[in-house]
Amino acid sequence: MSVSAVPAVAADSSVCAPLAVLGRDVTVPLVTGGEVTYAALDYAASAPALQRVWDDVAAYAPYYGSVHRGAGYLSQLSTDLFENSRTTVAEFLDCREGDQVVFTRSTTDSLNLLAAALPADCQVFVFETEHHASLLPWRDARVTYLNAPRTPDEAVHTLERALADRDPYGPALVCVTGASNVTGELWPVRELAAAAHAHGARIVLDAAQLAPHHRVSVRELDVDWVAFSGHKLYAPFGSGVLAGRSDWLRAAEPYLAGGGASRKVTRRPKEAGGGVDVEWHDSAARHEAGSPNVIGVYSIASACKALTEAGFEELVARERYLISKVREGLAEVPAVRVLSLFGDDAPRVGVISFVVDGWNSSHFAAALSAEYGIGVRDGLFCAHPLVRTLLGGEPDEPGECGAPEAAPGEKSLNAIRVSFGAGTPDEHVERFVRAVKELVAHGARWNYRTEDGRCVPDTSAAA
Numbered sequence: 001m002s003v004s005a006v007p008a009v010a011a012d013s014s015v016c017a018p019l020a021v022l023g024r025d026v027t028v029p030l031v032t033g034g035e036v037t038y039a040a041l042d043y044a045a046s047a048p049a050l051q052r053v054w055d056d057v058a059a060y061a062p063y064y065g066s067v068h069r070g071a072g073y074l075s076q077l078s079t080d081l082f083e084n085s086r087t088t089v090a091e092f093l094d095c096r097e098g099d100q101v102v103f104t105r106s107t108t109d110s111l112n113l114l115a116a117a118l119p120a121d122c123q124v125f126v127f128e129t130e131h132h133a134s135l136l137p138w139r140d141a142r143v144t145y146l147n148a149p150r151t152p153d154e155a156v157h158t159l160e161r162a163l164a165d166r167d168p169y170g171p172a173l174v175c176v177t178g179a180s181n182v183t184g185e186l187w188p189v190r191e192l193a194a195a196a197h198a199h200g201a202r203i204v205l206d207a208a209q210l211a212p213h214h215r216v217s218v219r220e221l222d223v224d225w226v227a228f229s230g231h232k233l234y235a236p237f238g239s240g241v242l243a244g245r246s247d248w249l250r251a252a253e254p255y256l257a258g259g260g261a262s263r264k265v266t267r268r269p270k271e272a273g274g275g276v277d278v279e280w281h282d283s284a285a286r287h288e289a290g291s292p293n294v295i296g297v298y299s300i301a302s303a304c305k306a307l308t309e310a311g312f313e314e315l316v317a318r319e320r321y322l323i324s325k326v327r328e329g330l331a332e333v334p335a336v337r338v339l340s341l342f343g344d345d346a347p348r349v350g351v352i353s354f355v356v357d358g359w360n361s362s363h364f365a366a367a368l369s370a371e372y373g374i375g376v377r378d379g380l381f382c383a384h385p386l387v388r389t390l391l392g393g394e395p396d397e398p399g400e401c402g403a404p405e406a407a408p409g410e411k412s413l414n415a416i417r418v419s420f421g422a423g424t425p426d427e428h429v430e431r432f433v434r435a436v437k438e439l440v441a442h443g444a445r446w447n448y449r450t451e452d453g454r455c456v457p458d459t460s461a462a463a
Helices: 051-063 073-092 107-116 152-164 189-198 247-251 294-310 312-331 361-372 384-391 426-442
Strands: 027-029 035-037 100-104 123-127 142-146 172-177 202-206 225-229 240-244 262-267 276-280 336-338 351-356 377-379 415-419 446-451 454-462
Touching: 051 073, 051 294, 073 100, 073 240, 073 294, 100 107, 100 294, 107 202, 107 225, 107 240, 123 152, 142 152, 152 172, 152 189, 172 189, 189 202, 294 312, 312 336, 312 351, 312 426, 351 361, 351 384, 351 426, 361 377, 361 415, 361 426, 361 446, 361 454, 384 415
Parallel strands: 123 142, 123 172, 172 202, 202 225
Antiparallel strands: 027 035, 100 240, 225 240, 262 276, 336 351, 351 415, 377 415, 446 454
16 A cells, blocks of 8 residues: 555656746846846745746636626626636546535635534544644644654554544544645555545545646545645636535535625514524535635636646656656755655655755755755745654754744754746756755855845855
8 A cells, every 4th residue: 555666767858848837038136146047946835827827817807807796798708717617627626526616715725714614523633744724724623633654554554543543433534735845745645535434534635735746536536625726736826726525515604704605685674783694605605705816716727727738647757757857966965865754765746855964944045046046945834843853853943934043054943945847947957956066065155144034145245
């Protein structure tokens, strides 16, 4: 049942050209002088929008109209586009008959919506390895936090033991990531879903890092819900999805109360002070109150179509090639330690975190940006417990998500993350590997200082 190793990939990226994304020709200034094409290697935070998505949105923009709110032509057109986007997302996720697709603002919003819909006395089981979007929403439930497993098998066995020991035996929900936003490693989702269902629990998949890289089938993985964000799926900011079983969502009070969620509202005039009676929708509209983000919804649908048409098999093959280039390059630098839960052979998406001996992570990331035009992420990646576990730190040691406290040269409990995807050219990862080797071998070419918790170039003088 353990996850098999990723097969070796020949040094040939011709299986699939990078998809066209916005910003691919943007140049940025270097602190050492001159400009360079920006290498966006922070896809795990937000992927650049696909050119196809942007073109689709631009073509629709003149026809923008109020959704579900008017009899006019543009309103009807926008309503059709909005609901057809729901169908497109359901097809992209291979949803089951009867599943609902609810549009939200993000993965975080989706999981908070589900948290608000939990039945009474529901127990939630979540690994400490989760992104905060999956770790923190369950404030009104009884939560069991599971220790970080070191193999996929251990993850399944840990969950099975926890579910078997729960008391009292009642409704339960398991929340798990599909791919770690820190290590990029794939989790055994199908096996975890089977374990959850065998013990009478349901499972929600945080697919924020999985859906942009691999095909996600609700039916095949047998998960009850899946959540993801548009801004990681090559769509603009401000849109997300929660898709899956409808019963808990229909039974719950609306996530937001307002227009669109209500089917019928009547006064109670005979009561003192009046009052109203509300009949809420049973459909996805129940949790989509207010004027919806039709542009964001359409952009998600466009991205789903673009990725499907490009072919996930081809996209995965090319990404494995890029992963191999980065990992092989980092392996040639003894000072670099790549972070991993499941080991070097674990299959993963294009997300790799590491630390460099003798370097503060913020200082290293700042040098990559200022001297090479490479954008990466440093910090704890909104997964503080996981990164601290991987770095062997104490739970209360300093370190914030993206805002290290240590000055250049000082040790900090943070890491560096490089991430890439369907729009990444070979040159970006090649430049990154070369930059890492040069910085480790020769040091930074500029002086840096701490400003507002960040390491930034000191523009007053060169090194």
